[in-house]
Amino acid sequence: MTALMTAINRNNLPLVEELIQNGADVNELDGNQDAPLVMAAYKGYDKIVKALLEAGADVTAVDPGMKATALHAAAYAGRTDAAKLLIEHNIDINKQGPYNGYTALHDAIWQDNIDIVKLLLAANANLNLLSHDGQSPLEFAKAKKRKEIIALIQNKLIG
Known part of the structure; x- marks a missing residue:
C-alpha cells in the first residue's frame, strides 16, 4: 500500500497534505x-477528497472491481459531501459502469441514498440512461420500491 493510501485509509488529512506537498502522486x-x-x-x-481534487486527482479513475468512478462510490456509500465535491470538479455524473450499466444515480437509488439522489437530480443527471438490464433510474427505483425517490424522479421529469 502506498504511503498516500495508508494516510487516506487512516483519514489523516495532515499527512495526506504533507505527502502531496512532497510530491506524492495523487493518482x-x-x-x-x-x-x-x-x-x-x-x-x-x-x-481528503477536496485535497486530492485540488492536487489534480483524476476524476476518471475507477475502482478495480466494478470499474466505478469516485462518484459511483460516493453515491453507493451515501457520501453526499464527497459527491458534491466531485460534481463541482466536473466528474461525469452520467458515467455508466461497464458491468451493470449503472450510473451514480442508479447506485444512489440501490442504496436508498435520498440526499445523493436529490444532488444528482439537481445536477441534471440523465434520467434516460438504461442499465444493462434495461432499467432507467425511474424503473430501477420502482423495482426497488423506493417511494420517495420515485416521487423525486417523477417531479423532475414533470418539471
Whole structure:
C-alpha cells in the first residue's frame, strides 16, 4: 500500500497534505489497484477528497472491481459531501459502469441514498440512461420500491 493510501485509509488529512506537498502522486494506484480519490470518496473523507481534487486527482479513475468512478462510490456509500465535491470538479455524473450499466444515480437509488439522489437530480443527471438490464433510474427505483425517490424522479421529469 502506498504511503498516500495508508494516510487516506487512516483519514489523516495532515499527512495526506504533507505527502502531496512532497510530491506524492495523487493518482498512483496501490497494490490492490485502488485509486486514492475513489477510496476517499467511498469512505466519505471529504477534506481528503477536496485535497486530492485540488492536487489534480483524476476524476476518471475507477475502482478495480466494478470499474466505478469516485462518484459511483460516493453515491453507493451515501457520501453526499464527497459527491458534491466531485460534481463541482466536473466528474461525469452520467458515467455508466461497464458491468451493470449503472450510473451514480442508479447506485444512489440501490442504496436508498435520498440526499445523493436529490444532488444528482439537481445536477441534471440523465434520467434516460438504461442499465444493462434495461432499467432507467425511474424503473430501477420502482423495482426497488423506493417511494420517495420515485416521487423525486417523477417531479423532475414533470418539471
